[in-house]
Amino acid sequence: MKNIPFLKPNLVKHGTYLKYLEQMEQSGIYSNYGPLNTLFEDRVLQEHFGGEGSVTTVSNATMGLILAISQHRRPKGRYALMPSFTFTATPLAALWCGLEPYFIDIDPKTWCMDENKLHDVLSKLGSRAAVVVPYAAFGTDMDLTVYRDMENRGIPVVVDAAASFGTTGESGQFGKQFTGLVVYSFHATKCFAIGEGGMVYSADREKINKIRQAANFGFETSRESLQQGLNAKLSELGASVALSTLDVFSEKISRRRALHGLYVHLIRETGLLSQGWVLQQENGQIAYQFFSILSPAGVDNLDVVDYLAGKQIQARNYFSPACHQHPLFRSFHRSDMEATEEVASRVLSLPLWEDMTENEIRCVVEELGRYG
Ligand SMILES: *Cc1c(COP(=O)(O)O)cnc(C)c1O
Numbered sequence: 001m002k003n004i005p006f007l008k009p010n011l012v013k014h015g016t017y018l019k020y021l022e023q024m025e026q027s028g029i030y031s032n033y034g035p036l037n038t039l040f041e042d043r044v045l046q047e048h049f050g051g052e053g054s055v056t057t058v059s060n061a062t063m064g065l066i067l068a069i070s071q072h073r074r075p076k077g078r079y080a081l082m083p084s085f086t087f088t089a090t091p092l093a094a095l096w097c098g099l100e101p102y103f104i105d106i107d108p109k110t111w112c113m114d115e116n117k118l119h120d121v122l123s124k125l126g127s128r129a130a131v132v133v134p135y136a137a138f139g140t141d142m143d144l145t146v147y148r149d150m151e152n153r154g155i156p157v158v159v160d161a162a163a164s165f166g167t168t169g170e171s172g173q174f175g176k177q178f179t180g181l182v183v184y185s186f187h188a189t190k191c192f193a194i195g196e197g198g199m200v201y202s203a204d205r206e207k208i209n210k211i212r213q214a215a216n217f218g219f220e221t222s223r224e225s226l227q228q229g230l231n232a233k234l235s236e237l238g239a240s241v242a243l244s245t246l247d248v249f250s251e252k253i254s255r256r257r258a259l260h261g262l263y264v265h266l267i268r269e270t271g272l273l274s275q276g277w278v279l280q281q282e283n284g285q286i287a288y289q290f291f292s293i294l295s296p297a298g299v300d301n302l303d304v305v306d307y308l309a310g311k312q313i314q315a316r317n318y319f320s321p322a323c324h325q326h327p328l329f330r331s332f333h334r335s336d337m338e339a340t341e342e343v344a345s346r347v348l349s350l351p352l353w354e355d356m357t358e359n360e361i362r363c364v365v366e367e368l369g370r371y372g
Contacts, residue, residue: 004360006314007290008353009188010252011195012244020240029236032216036239043246044199048165048173053201054208057239058215061162061185061198063232065093068158068181068200069131070228071210073097077130079333081121082160083113084324085340086135090160091323091332099130103324103334109281111137111343115146117335122155135160138292138318139191141169141284144178151180158183165192165199166253166287174284179203181211186242191256191287192249194241197234255354256288262358263291263350266365277368278346290316293368294346301348304371311367314351320344 020036027035041055049055058064069080080094084103091101104121105114113134122129132150136142136159147157157180164174165184175182179202186197202208210227213220218229234242245252267273276296295304301317308315322344324334350364 003312004314004351004356004364005353006316006349006351007189008355009193010354011188011193012241012248016247017240017244020243021237024236024240031233031235033212033233034236034239036236036243037234040239040242040246043243047246049176049201050172052177053203054205055199055201056208056212056215057234057242058183058198058200058211059232059234059238060187060196061160061183062089062093063215063230064183064185064198064200064211065089065133065158065160066096067211067214067230067232068183069093069099069133070097071214072156072158072181072207073099073130074127074156076127078128079125080131080133081118081125081129082133083135083137083340084322084329084334084337085111085137085319085343086160086323087162087319088323088326089162090133090135091329094131094133101323101329101332102129103329103332103337103340105335105337106137106339106343108339108342110140110142110283111280111347112140112142114335114339118146121335122150129155131156131158133158133160135162136164136167136174138280139163139167139286139289140280140282141167141174141286143283144175147180148178151178156180162187162198163190163289164287165190166249167284169284175201177203179207181207186245190289191252192245194238194245197238197242252354253285253287256352257285259352259354259356259361260286260288260291262361263352263365266362267293267368270365270369272365272368288352290318291350291352292318293348293350294343295348297346299346301346304348304368307371308364308367313364313367316349317344317347318349320347
């Protein structure tokens with residue numbers, strides 16, 4: 001049987017962005033928020049956020065998180081409250097801002113931060129909470145209601161929406177109209193894939209202006225640093241790939257949704273759900289990065305990953321171990337981690353890439369069925 005890799009990045013081919021590269025050579029501008037970057041930001045804002053609010057590109061989402069947290073945090077706060085069930089970039093970004101991650105358990109169904117446990121910790125910490133950093137797990141259109149309330153009460157919120165560019169809910173693109181900061185990744189493994197890159201959105205233009213300046217050495221209009229900045233700009237090369245990606249983005253999203261739909265259909269048909277396999281309770285129309293599922297209670301996800309590997313199917317177990325289980329983060333504060341540890345021991349990420357065939361998906365689901 002043929003090998004099924006976990007991931008096959010399908011970036012736009014160079015022929016599609018040659019025209020932008022020619023424009024770049026003609027302008028002689030290679031970075032510093034050049035014309036291609038501006039065109040990309042304008043198009044994203046119009047085409048995906050209905051012209052509301054503001055966006056700024058960044059070199060990657062980790063830099064976006066560092067800038068967003070450092071610009072938006074309460075200056076005297078000490079803790080960044082976040083789920084442990086996230087990629088390590090989220091707590092690492094807090095550390096780079098001089099903050100301590102404070103890990104909160106997740107909701108066992110949505111796999112996003114548990115709002116009740118978050119409230120308990122927030123009331124305990126008071127003004128020592130510097131920022132709240134929820135993660136929209138695996139690109140879901142996470143309900144932002146409680147985070148809007150926090151923003152209105154003066155508690156800064158930075159959403160790790162790394163996998164949510166292309167995810168839409170009732171009001172459009174996930175994050176639209178949010179007055180805190182929302183950070184998206186354009187890494188090769190995400191749905192909007194350009195290699196390395198990212199973007200920060202806010203309905204509040206002032207916040208985005210601050211991020212844009214911070215990402216360019218803290219310069220405003222002169223070449224004098226007005227604040228502690230760094231370099232996190234997207235190059236014009238990156239913006240070229242991003243512009244071409246925008247042209248085919250809706251096709252990519254549809255393809256991924258269709259493949260995801262097929263997985264769900266086959267999983268139901270095979271009876272896996274009645275055997276104890278569990279799907280994430282999702283919100284909205286998701287721009288799927290891969291396919292996530294929980295193995296039945298008591299079945300270790302690593303055993304399933306090994307079994308599939310033996311059948312030439314490459315699977316992963318994102319995000320396991322959860323962040324509070326990493327050596328670097330073990331000593332930090334946390335709420336109880338009941339749901340996080342349960343999900344981390346059972347979560348599987350299955351292959352989902354754009355030119356995957358129906359047969360390949362059938363093959364993966366059949367093997368799960370055989371595993372029992
Ligand atoms: C991919 C990812 C990041 C990091 O994005 P980069 O663009 O690679 O820096 C951060 N958080 C989460 C949850 C991610 O999935």
